[in-house]
Amino acid sequence: MMMNNNRGKPRKSLARRTADSIGHHIVEVLENEEIAAEKGFLQGIDPRSKLGAILIFSVTASVVRSPWLLAAMSILALVLASFSAVDPASFARKLWGSAGLFATLLALPAATQFITPGPVLFQLGPVAITQPGALGAVTLILRVVASAGFALLIVWTMRWTDLLSALSQMKVPDIIVATLAMAQKQIVSLMRTVEQIHLARESRTLGKGTTAENRRWVTERIAFVLQKSVKTADDVYDAMLARGYSGSMRVLHRTSATVRDRSYVALSAGIAVLFIGIDRMVMR
Amino acid sequence: MHIPDGYLGPQTYMVLDVVMIPIWAVAASKVKKSLKARQIPLMALAAGFAFIIMMFNVPVIGGSTGHAVGATLIAILLGPWAATISVSIALTIQALLFGDGGITALGANCFNMAVVMPFVGYYLYRLVVGKSGKINRKIAASGVASYVAIVVAAIVAGVEFGIQPLIAHTASGAPLYAPYPLKVAVTAMFTEHLLFFGPVEAIVTMGVVAALAKQESALLAMKPASKSLRWVWAGFAALVLLTPIGVLAQGTAWGEWGVNQFASQLKLSVPVGLEKLSAFWTAAIPAYAPAFIRNPFVGYLFSAIVGASLCIVVVWGMGKLISSRKIDDDEQ
Numbered sequence: 001m002m003m004n005n006n007r008g009k010p011r012k013s014l015a016r017r018t019a020d021s022i023g024h025h026i027v028e029v030l031e032n033e034e035i036a037a038e039k040g041f042l043q044g045i046d047p048r049s050k051l052g053a054i055l056i057f058s059v060t061a062s063v064v065r066s067p068w069l070l071a072a073m074s075i076l077a078l079v080l081a082s083f084s085a086v087d088p089a090s091f092a093r094k095l096w097g098s099a100g101l102f103a104t105l106l107a108l109p110a111a112t113q114f115i116t117p118g119p120v121l122f123q124l125g126p127v128a129i130t131q132p133g134a135l136g137a138v139t140l141i142l143r144v145v146a147s148a149g150f151a152l153l154i155v156w157t158m159r160w161t162d163l164l165s166a167l168s169q170m171k172v173p174d175i176i177v178a179t180l181a182m183a184q185k186q187i188v189s190l191m192r193t194v195e196q197i198h199l200a201r202e203s204r205t206l207g208k209g210t211t212a213e214n215r216r217w218v219t220e221r222i223a224f225v226l227q228k229s230v231k232t233a234d235d236v237y238d239a240m241l242a243r244g245y246s247g248s249m250r251v252l253h254r255t256s257a258t259v260r261d262r263s264y265v266a267l268s269a270g271i272a273v274l275f276i277g278i279d280r281m282v283m284r
Numbered sequence: 285m286h287i288p289d290g291y292l293g294p295q296t297y298m299v300l301d302v303v304m305i306p307i308w309a310v311a312a313s314k315v316k317k318s319l320k321a322r323q324i325p326l327m328a329l330a331a332g333f334a335f336i337i338m339m340f341n342v343p344v345i346g347g348s349t350g351h352a353v354g355a356t357l358i359a360i361l362l363g364p365w366a367a368t369i370s371v372s373i374a375l376t377i378q379a380l381l382f383g384d385g386g387i388t389a390l391g392a393n394c395f396n397m398a399v400v401m402p403f404v405g406y407y408l409y410r411l412v413v414g415k416s417g418k419i420n421r422k423i424a425a426s427g428v429a430s431y432v433a434i435v436v437a438a439i440v441a442g443v444e445f446g447i448q449p450l451i452a453h454t455a456s457g458a459p460l461y462a463p464y465p466l467k468v469a470v471t472a473m474f475t476e477h478l479l480f481f482g483p484v485e486a487i488v489t490m491g492v493v494a495a496l497a498k499q500e501s502a503l504l505a506m507k508p509a510s511k512s513l514r515w516v517w518a519g520f521a522a523l524v525l526l527t528p529i530g531v532l533a534q535g536t537a538w539g540e541w542g543v544n545q546f547a548s549q550l551k552l553s554v555p556v557g558l559e560k561l562s563a564f565w566t567a568a569i570p571a572y573a574p575a576f577i578r579n580p581f582v583g584y585l586f587s588a589i590v591g592a593s594l595c596i597v598v599v600w601g602m603g604k605l606i607s608s609r610k611i612d613d614d615e616q
Contacts, residue, residue: 014349018341025339029381058388062294065460099288110463118457132458139460140290147289147386155383163380175312175324176373182328183335183373184381190336214343219491222354225336226361226492227500229329236325 014214015205019198022191029188035156040085042157047166049261050158053268054150060272061146066283067135069275070142076271077149084157091152099148100141107137160184186232190225197221285353285441285473285481286378287393289386293452293461296444301391307399308372314365330362331373338374342484350481352488353397355437356405356430360493367402368394392444396437405433419497423490430489431482435474438481442466442473 012020036043042050061073074095081091110116116133123129154163161181168177201217209217315323337354344350359367372394378384385393412425446466449459462469 014341014343017349018339021341022339025382032381055387058289059294062290062292062297062388065454099290102288103290107463110459115464115468116457116459132454132456135454135456136458136460136463139458140463143461144288144290147388148383151289151379151383151387154380154387160381173312175316176308178324179328179331179369179373180376182325183331184377186329186332187335187377190332191339194336194339211343211345215487216491218340218342219488220495222337222340222488223492223495223499226333226496229333230326233325233329236329240325 013202013205014209014218015198015202019195019202022195022198026188026191026195032155033159035086036159036162038085040157041083042080042153043084044260045264046257046261047158047162048170049257049265051154051163051166051170053265054154056265056268056272057150058147060275061143061150064143064275064279065139066279067138067142069279069283070139070146073146073275074142074149077146077153080153081149081156084153086153086156091149091156095145095149095152100145103141103144107140110140111137182236186229186236189232190229193228194221194225197224285393285397285438285477286375286385287389287396287441287444289388291386291448291462292389292392292444293448294388295451296447296461297386297388297392300395300444301388304372304391304394304399307368307395311365311368311372315363315369326362327366327369327373330358330366330370331377334358334367334370334374335377337488338378340488342488344480344484344487350484352430352481352485353401353434354485354488355397355401356409356426356433356485357489357492359402359406360409360426360429360489361496364402364406367406368398371398371402392441396441396444400440401433401437404436405429408432419494422497423493426493427486427490431486434485435477435482438473438477439470442470445469445473 045053057073057076061070064070064073077095078088078091082088111129111133113120113128113130113133116130116136118130118132120128121131121134158166164177164181167180168174315327334354337357338351340351341349342351353371355367355371358370362370375385375393375397376390379387379390379393406429409425409429412428413422416422443466445462446464446469448461449463449465452460454460464472
């Protein structure tokens, strides 16, 4: 019998917590696919053009130095999201709840005189917030939020299959595209297996088990997942051969960039040049 | 250890993105040769496995949990080159499907977790296992190797964070990217991996190796790293030839400051020990500019070739040392 070493308020068992987090990831994949299938501005753009434009914006967000321009870029990401069937409130919540919060927690100590010396902006007891420290902290937070916003736009507005097709058409080697495609499918399948393993354990046991027991159980499950992965790889290869796999991969739907797609990339590049130009010439 | 976008400046992430391209090319070529036609599903499944490992909550002390990266484990099971591909693909999917880890920082994340970790872990494992075929030694070796590998990768990530305030700040001294100086960033990354994530990585690796030894020992057969290092040398040569780009860079790069620059770069007084040491040792080729070569471009290239040759001699010597220890794959 498992020992229950729970003394304080009731906490979810290790198995339940892992199953929940895996279930959350599966739901996230499905939700992303749903948003990507909606009719919106970014969904209507050719995947290659969209990927190119978002990369242009991500690089621009990492080059721009002015906090004002970084704030403007965060707003640009929010505007693009709202035109792409993404609820602006949930976009902002997701962005600030993870990337923004983490960046804020990390940047706050750097705003003090201990890390960034300089003229004192204001004093909080023994801690002084310096001018360059506050500027650095604000810059980091806005940069992280702007960059994460553009990354989130890729995640939310592009189906995985479209992304793979774009990569293939952008001459990324077949072996990498094929591996990415299969890996994504297998990850979802393996996640379901792992979720079921944890739920089965949760339903079979009364207590939570000792740390050592749980540890042994977890590592043995990882070994089992590895064995299953290797066996599945063999089965998948046999199935590929049976279906006539000849060493090359075909993209089922090739897309072609329209004038609208090209204009979008050109406009993005123009905006990027404008931002960098203002940053280097006006803000300095 | 997943670095998000915005923490590293383009001087760092672009270099690491470019560095990863030849590494991925070599890894794909190696894996293709060693695993033949079955490579695609196996690599895909290995990537899936790498992804899944990071989702397992592993109990540690006091009711807390952590998760492992599993790069050393995959390197022990499939070889370091296959681990490079698998972990890179897992990191790419994490970035593109879940927004976990940055898109511009993908090269940096892959360098830390898909190159440094599996290679350090794999070669250390081989070194510790030595000629022994005993399973207990393999389990212990996997623990030591995975522990050291994750700590080394964390230090590399700490250096990447720590050089940001030195290479990119405003005129008033405000940092533009990760704000902590080298000593803070490296110490933080080193300490938390030494005390927390390192033990988790070691527990998972040892536990899986022990479980596989019982259930499926064939999976523990040593996978070759590579026999032909032609492509590695080619990539190395390309990097050497690209070094004159350093001449174009403005300011003094991290780690290259002299005693006088120390105070201005780090805004700290010069430690007495450093001052003494600087007087004690004079570099053979100071500031990458040998006195007998007038052109800085040629001088930089010359310095790169001399430095790289020294590295090659050291790496070759280590390689000889490791390869002379034949691995006995017989179990028990």
